[in-house]
Amino acid sequence: MLLVEDLAVEVGxxxxxxxxxxxxxxxxxxxxxxxxxSGKTSLLMAIMGYPNYRITAGRIIFRSVDITxxxxxxxxxxxxxMSYQRPPTIHGLKTRQLVQICAKGGxxxxxxxxxxxxxxxxxxxxxxxxxxxxIKRSELLQLMAQNPDLLLFDEPESGVxxxxxxxxxxxxxxxxxxxxxxxxxxPMAEAKRDRTKMGxxxxxxxxxxxxxxxxxxxxxxxxxLSCSGNPSEILNWISDCGYEECARCAMKAN
Amino acid sequence: MRDExxxxxxxxxxxxxxxxxxxxxxLEDFDAATVVHSYLADADLxxxxxxxxxxxxxxxVDPAQEKRGGTYFQKDTxxxxxxxxxxxxxxxxxxxxxxxxxxxxxxxxxxxSVDADKYTAAAKLNLHDGYVIRARPGVKSIYPxxxxxxxxxxxxxxxxxxxxxxxxxxxxxxxxxxxxxxHVKTGLHVGVSEFFIKKNAKVxxxxxxxxxxxxxxxxxxxxxxxxxxxxxxNYVSMKPVRSMQMYxxxxxxxxxATARYYSIVVxxxxxxxxxxxxVHLSAEGTRAEIVSRVISNGGDIIxxxxxxxxxxxxxxxxxxxxxxxxxxxxxxxPELEGRVDGVEMSHEAAVGKIAQEEISYLMSRxxxxxxxxxxxxxxxxSVDIEGLPDELKxxxxxxxxxxxxxxx
Ligand SMILES: Nc1ncnc2c1ncn2[C@@H]1O[C@H](COP(=O)(O)OP(=O)(O)O)[C@@H](O)[C@H]1O
Ligand SMILES: [Mg+2]
Numbered sequence: 323m324l325l326v327e328d329l330a331v332e333v334g335x336x337x338x339x340x341x342x343x344x345x346x347x348x349x350x351x352x353x354x355x356x357x358x359x360s361g362k363t364s365l366l367m368a369i370m371g372y373p374n375y376r377i378t379a380g381r382i383i384f385r386s387v388d389i390t391x392x393x394x395x396x397x398x399x400x401x402x403x404m405s406y407q408r409p410p411t412i413h414g415l416k417t418r419q420l421v422q423i424c425a426k427g428g429x430x431x432x433x434x435x436x437x438x439x440x441x442x443x444x445x446x447x448x449x450x451x452x453x454x455x456x457i458k459r460s461e462l463l464q465l466m467a468q469n470p471d472l473l474l475f476d477e478p479e480s481g482v483x484x485x486x487x488x489x490x491x492x493x494x495x496x497x498x499x500x501x502x503x504x505x506x507x508x509p510m511a512e513a514k515r516d517r518t519k520m521g522x523x524x525x526x527x528x529x530x531x532x533x534x535x536x537x538x539x540x541x542x543x544x545x546x547l548s549c550s551g552n553p554s555e556i557l558n559w560i561s562d563c564g565y566e567e568c569a570r571c572a573m574k575a576n
Numbered sequence: 577m578r579d580e581x582x583x584x585x586x587x588x589x590x591x592x593x594x595x596x597x598x599x600x601x602x603l604e605d606f607d608a609a610t611v612v613h614s615y616l617a618d619a620d621l622x623x624x625x626x627x628x629x630x631x632x633x634x635x636x637v638d639p640a641q642e643k644r645g646g647t648y649f650q651k652d653t654x655x656x657x658x659x660x661x662x663x664x665x666x667x668x669x670x671x672x673x674x675x676x677x678x679x680x681x682x683x684x685x686x687x688x689s690v691d692a693d694k695y696t697a698a699a700k701l702n703l704h705d706g707y708v709i710r711a712r713p714g715v716k717s718i719y720p721x722x723x724x725x726x727x728x729x730x731x732x733x734x735x736x737x738x739x740x741x742x743x744x745x746x747x748x749x750x751x752x753x754x755x756x757x758x759h760v761k762t763g764l765h766v767g768v769s770e771f772f773i774k775k776n777a778k779v780x781x782x783x784x785x786x787x788x789x790x791x792x793x794x795x796x797x798x799x800x801x802x803x804x805x806x807x808x809x810n811y812v813s814m815k816p817v818r819s820m821q822m823y824x825x826x827x828x829x830x831x832x833a834t835a836r837y838y839s840i841v842v843x844x845x846x847x848x849x850x851x852x853x854x855v856h857l858s859a860e861g862t863r864a865e866i867v868s869r870v871i872s873n874g875g876d877i878i879x880x881x882x883x884x885x886x887x888x889x890x891x892x893x894x895x896x897x898x899x900x901x902x903x904x905x906x907x908x909x910p911e912l913e914g915r916v917d918g919v920e921m922s923h924e925a926a927v928g929k930i931a932q933e934e935i936s937y938l939m940s941r942x943x944x945x946x947x948x949x950x951x952x953x954x955x956x957x958s959v960d961i962e963g964l965p966d967e968l969k970x971x972x973x974x975x976x977x978x979x980x981x982x983x984x
Contacts, residue, residue: 372936394939395948403940410934413897414955423951424941447955464941 323347324369324472324520329380331361331368338364339545342380344522346472351498351521351534353553356542357565362524363407365542366474369522370404371397384472403470405461407477407524412448417460420448425467438463438493439486454481462493473497475523479530491533494523500534528557541565579681583690587700590691597878598821598850601792603694606733606764608702611652613728621649621657627758634978635753635786636971637724643967645719645749646709651726652734653704664715665748670706670737680708683739687770687798687827695766695794699735706737706768711746711777720749720782720968727756727763727791738769742777742805749965750779754793755786762790762818771799771807775830778806782968784975785813785820789846795822803830808963809853811839812975816875821850823880828855828862828890837866840957840976843875843904852880852909857890857919864892869957872904882911885919894923899930899956 326344330337338361346352356362368375369382371394381390389397412420421431421444435441438459449457458478465473475494482490495501498521523530530536531554539553543565549556559567594600616624621639624632629639641647641659646667649657655669673680690700707723727734742748754765765787773779779799787793801807807826826835837853855864866881881894898906910923930952938948957976961969 370940374932393945394936395942395944398940398942406937410931410937412934412937412952412955414958415951420938420941423938423943426942468941 323385325383326369327380327383329368329382330378331364332376332378333364333374337378337545338375339368342547344547346520346522348520349499349517350537351500351523353528353531353536353539354522354524354542355526355539355556355560360542361545362542363476366404366476366522366524369474370394370402398468398470401471402474403465403468403472404474405458405465405476405478407480409449409457409461411450413450415448416445417448417463418444421463421467424464429467431467434466435463437489438466439489455483455486458482458490459486462490462497465497466493471518472520473522475521477524477526479525479527487529488533491530494521494530495534498534528553531557583685583700586691587697590697591694591701593691593693593697595693595695595794595821597823598794599819599848601764601794601819603698603733603764607729607731608698608733608735610704611654611729611732613651613654613656616649616657618659621647631755631758631786632724632726632753634975635724635755636751636782636784636975637722637753641722643719644722645717646721648707648709648721648723649726650705650724650736652729652732655705658707662717662719664712665717665721666708666710666712667721668708670708670739671703673708680739683741683770683772685770687800688768688796692796696768696796698733699737699766699768699796702735703737704735706739708739708741709748709750710741711743711748713743714745715743716747717749720751720965723750723752725752725754725765725767727760727765729763730760731762733764734766736765736767738767739772740769740779740781741772742774742779744775744777746774747778748780749968751782751784751968751971753784753786756788756791760788762788764792765794767795767797769795769797771797773799773801773805773807775802776804777802778963780808780810780964780968782810782964782972783812784971785811785817786815787817787820789816790818792818793820793822795824797822797824799824799826799835801826801828801830801833801835803833803859805830805833806963807835808961809835809837810961810964810968810972811837811841811851812972813840813849814842814975814978816844816847817849818846819848823852823854825854826856826864828857828864829859831859832861833859834863836864838959838961839868839870840959840972841868841870841877841879843870843872843877845874845904847875849875850878850880852878852882854882854884855892856884856886857892858886860887860889862890866893867895867959869897869959870906871899871901871953871957872906874902874904876905878907878909880909880911881923882913883921884913884915885921886915888916888918890919892921894921896923896925897956898927899953900928901930901953
């Protein structure tokens with residue numbers, strides 16, 4: 323379980339996030355909406371443990387351990403993983419090598435890469451000269467090799483072209499153990515009970531909801547979680563009224 | 577013989593001439609007298625003390641001579657081993673060559689000016705030895721020839737002159753390892769090298785430096801490449817050295833000739849490197865690339881590059897990346913000189929620290945901070961060198977791996 327309690331995060335001298343409360347139970351996937359600059363990426367970075375996203379109040383509990391001040395690699399070892407919106411380029415390190423690092427030697431990298439349609443750039447430098455969509459698929463490949471228990475996705479579908487969007491959606495569903503099962507193979511209740519992966523997905527389009535059934539949605543507005551509820555419902559509100567409506571809620575929350 | 581007296585005359589005039597780059601070395605601080613060492617047969621090479629063999633291996637020189645097309649081994653001032661293993665590839669000590677082969681005179685001091693500075697003058701006036709390596713026309717070597725310039729005597733000045741000739745359509749690979757015995761702290765190495773790459777010939781020259789803390793090193797190298805020829809020059813220096821200065825120069829004289837330089841330098845506290853490459857693109861269709869990766873681990877590095885485009889349509893690219901790991905200084909000085917319209921030359925230079933974001937990114941994939949840092953550094957140092965035999969790629973990788981621990 324991931325528990326975020328009354329979290330405040332500063333970047334530089336600026337308070338970016340305040341009073342953030344979240345609870346993701348094993349098997350659950352939550353969706354994070356919000357306008358540009360509202361602090362969505364910052365929240366994921368703070369959960370992942372980036373030191374420049376300074377936690378000034380509150381705490382983060384993962385699997386009953388207070389990880390608020392743990393370094394990134396220890397969080398990764400505990401099973402937290404992230405697919406980035408804009409990951410850095412690493413010259414001289416091949417994508418294949420990085421995926422091997424993620425997989426700790428196991429796994430069939432070729433097969434996973436083919437599935438995500440990234441086999442062509444396994445031998446290129448990490449993120450060098452990749453398009454937005456290619457970067458997202460490469461990120462998913464790394465997560466697939468890493469196989470974490472809590473997965474943070476930062477706009478995994480943005481920049482992905484139509485041809486690849488289904489495989490991105492399906493890959494995320496697989497990672498979160500939410501892929502569509504052929505009917506009657508197992509009782510639904512059983513599949514749900516065995517599910518342990520937790521997900522937190524940032525999306526603008528909500529496209530991902532077509533592939534990944536989500537349990538809860540939030541709107542982050544100006545650093546505050548201003549609204550929570552059924553993700554599809556929230557998405558409809560946003561498309562009908564825009565984020566303006568959230569501003570009003572945010573004011574109430576403050 | 578008139579040539580010879582003329583050379584001596586010019587050299588004599590230059591014995592005090594300072595070089596334009598690098599700190600001035602006082603030659604009188606070093607002993608350039610001959611040191612006697614006995615010759616080593618093939619089997620003797622493998623009987624060298626273990627510490628010495630290790631030093632050789634680190635510099636890319638294999639005492640067992642496996643997968644080598646020939647070996648030249650100079651200890652201090654003496655040639656202790658010289659052998660060739662491939663048909664059509666000659667390896668001859670230069671003093672012997674000058675004595676017995678008149679043709680060597682056609683190459684000797686034809687590219688490097690004998691009066692360039694006091695170091696070239698010293699290499700003329702008190703030549704210890706060096707190698708002449710020649711690939712006969714059409715001969716394509718399978719394995720690299722290895723050459724080792726070894727300093728065993730503390731405080732020695734070692735004067736070396738090398739000549740490399742690749743006849744038409746030949747292919748020649750050379751790895752030169754420069755190193756000292758483990759106990760040696762200081763010394764001066766002067767190395768003059770002249771490369772003749774004839775029509776459609778291909779030469780790769782890989783130099784691995786593994787000097788000692790207080791060594792001073794002054795290589796002087798010039799190459800000419802004729803039509804369709806290729807010259808690959810690779811330089812790796814990962815160990816401390818007091819002062820190293822070189823500016824190897826290539827003249828692309830024939831149409832479609834190509835030169836590519838790659839250098840990888842790590843400079844530790846107390847070390848000074850002033851290294852660069854210069855290429856004259858003097859014929860139609862010539863191409864040049866100069867790539868360097870330098871890391872300061874506390875030492876000072878000046879990384880130069882200079883391309884001179886002399887005819888329209890030539891292409892060149894200069895790339896210098898520097899990484900500051902632990903203080904120190906890196907100065908990148910790329911120079912592009914177009915002398916006519918229609919030359920196409922570009923450069924990119926970047927000097928900085930490792931981005932924290934890159935370290936964090938790898939940490940989120942499970943590496944700890946040290947592992948993430950060394951992964952990034954190794955990536956930074958890895959350059960894909962097209963056209964280099966796997967054997968030599970392996971040697972470069974090994975040199976980088978071996979010093980990985982020191983760099984961190
Ligand atoms: N590393 C950073 N340095 C400076 N400002 C930042 C940094 N990261 C985020 N910010 C600022 O914090 C705010 C929230 O950014 P971000 O979390 O990226 O929003 P979102 O992902 O919702 O678009 C923005 O105003 C952004 O400019
Ligand atoms: Mg964002």
